[in-house]
Amino acid sequence: MSDFLLTPNEIIEITDEISSVDSGIDLADFSLSLPDPNDEGLAEGQFLAEVDSAWQVCDRFDLQTDIWRGRILRTVRDREKVNGEGRGTGFLKWLQEREISKSQAYSWIQLANSADTLMADGQLDADDIRQFSKKAFVETSQASAEVQQLIVDAARSGEKITRREVRQLSDQWTTMSSEHLPDELKEKLAAHTIPTRYVAPLVREIDKLPEVYQVPIKQAIVDGSDLDNIRLVTADAQRLTKYLSNTSQVQAIAQRSINIDLALEEALRIGCLKLASDLVSQAAQLEQAIAKLYSTWKRVANSADQLYVEAGASTPNLVDLLNSLDSLASQNIAVQIGSDQSGKTIRLQITEE
Numbered sequence: 001m002s003d004f005l006l007t008p009n010e011i012i013e014i015t016d017e018i019s020s021v022d023s024g025i026d027l028a029d030f031s032l033s034l035p036d037p038n039d040e041g042l043a044e045g046q047f048l049a050e051v052d053s054a055w056q057v058c059d060r061f062d063l064q065t066d067i068w069r070g071r072i073l074r075t076v077r078d079r080e081k082v083n084g085e086g087r088g089t090g091f092l093k094w095l096q097e098r099e100i101s102k103s104q105a106y107s108w109i110q111l112a113n114s115a116d117t118l119m120a121d122g123q124l125d126a127d128d129i130r131q132f133s134k135k136a137f138v139e140t141s142q143a144s145a146e147v148q149q150l151i152v153d154a155a156r157s158g159e160k161i162t163r164r165e166v167r168q169l170s171d172q173w174t175t176m177s178s179e180h181l182p183d184e185l186k187e188k189l190a191a192h193t194i195p196t197r198y199v200a201p202l203v204r205e206i207d208k209l210p211e212v213y214q215v216p217i218k219q220a221i222v223d224g225s226d227l228d229n230i231r232l233v234t235a236d237a238q239r240l241t242k243y244l245s246n247t248s249q250v251q252a253i254a255q256r257s258i259n260i261d262l263a264l265e266e267a268l269r270i271g272c273l274k275l276a277s278d279l280v281s282q283a284a285q286l287e288q289a290i291a292k293l294y295s296t297w298k299r300v301a302n303s304a305d306q307l308y309v310e311a312g313a314s315t316p317n318l319v320d321l322l323n324s325l326d327s328l329a330s331q332n333i334a335v336q337i338g339s340d341q342s343g344k345t346i347r348l349q350i351t352e353e
Contacts (some may be wrong), residue, residue, distance in 0.1 A: 032057060056133060056160065063134040070112025073105050114141030123152045131155040139166045147173050171200035178203045180218055185225040198230055205237035213240055216268075239277040240264075246280040251287055253280075297333065297350060304329035 035042055035050045073095075080091040095105050118124045118141070132140065132155065140151050143166070150169045155161050175181065175189050175196045180203055188194045202221075206214050217240070220233045247253055247260050267276035304322055311318045327334045333348040 056162075059133040059135075060130050063129065063132060063137055066108055066134065067112050067115045067129070070108035070110070071116075073100075074109045074112055077109070111138060111141070114138070117141075118148070118152070123148070124155065128152070128155045131159065132161045133163065136161045136163050136166050139163060143170060144173070146177070168196070171196040174200045174203050178206075180206045180214065180221070182218075182222050182225065185221065185230075188225060194225075194227055194230070198227060198234075202230060202234040202237060205234060205241055208241045209237065209244070213244070236273060239273050243273070243277040243280055246277075246284045249287075250280060250283050252283065294350065297328070300325070301329045 032054045077091045147170045331350050336345050
């Protein structure tokens with residue numbers, strides 16, 4: 001394997017970047033001032049504020065470190081692409097020597113790519129990145145361009161960006177830019193009489209629905225834009241999404257010419273959307289459980305058959321073990337649920353066609 005070396009300039013850049021993660025921190029003598037947990041005179045709010053402040057310092061330091069880890073790993077990987085055999089074995093060996101998993105390595109590389117993209121576009125500089133917690137930065141890199149711009153503007157203005165701020169700005173953009181919401185509701189959102197965190201999930205659910213199913217949901221919002229109605233409509237939209245998603249997955253439904261849309265209309269008419277949605281969801285889970293049961297039973301049966309071949313008169317206890325498991329390895333499965341007195345015996349027959 002080729003040697004992977006950083007140039008002196010790159011080492012200096014890394015040292016300078018990491019050493020200036022947060023003003024006032026000397027990495028040669030890294031320390032944080034933490035409150036005394038036994039100080040009964042310290043108010044709970046003040047105690048939590050001091051702990052949170054120290055945590056944010058570590059979080060920002062961790063972010064800067066992981067970005068540089070990603071850049072280093074990317075350098076090693078790209079070097080392997082140029083001078084290696086083209087299979088990435090040199091890069092994997094480099095990771096193994098440092099006990100770094102492949103998934104962790106590419107997570108760091110993705111973080112570095114996100115940081116470099118935002119900085120290359122002129123949206124962020126090194127000082128702005130220090131405003132982010134690690135998880136907030138990752139979520140920002142995965143957000144839409146419009147949401148990224150809102151977050152970047154907040155960071156540039158000196159705000160500390162945590163996951164809460166990312167979620168708030170994301171919800172704000174989702175609701176105010178949506179075409180599904182009536183003006184009356186948007187005015188309430190702008191006036192903060194209804195928090196965006198309650199409306200954003202509704203908008204996301206409507207986006208998942210085919211247009212024909214969006215119409216009644218939108219009308220329900222127009223009929224009442226108060227918080228209680230928003231919650232009810234959101235629940236209905238979630239059930240609609242679940243119903244439509246699961247009906248396409250259940251084989252028992254797919255094998256018959258069922259009119260899914262008319263069945264849904266009838267469930268809505270009699271007020272049984274929740275029951276219909278739950279039924280289809282449970283049916284999908286049951287089919288998946290049966291498929292998993294069959295594959296597990298097959299492995300048990302195969303292992304038992306192979307062990308029977310190897311066992312014999314010299315292994316009486318092993319034969320007893322096999323005999324005790326025969327109720328699970330045979331085509332007629334029997335399992336007792338509950339205690340001997342109040343339990344039930346469940347019997348299943350597996351027939352392959």
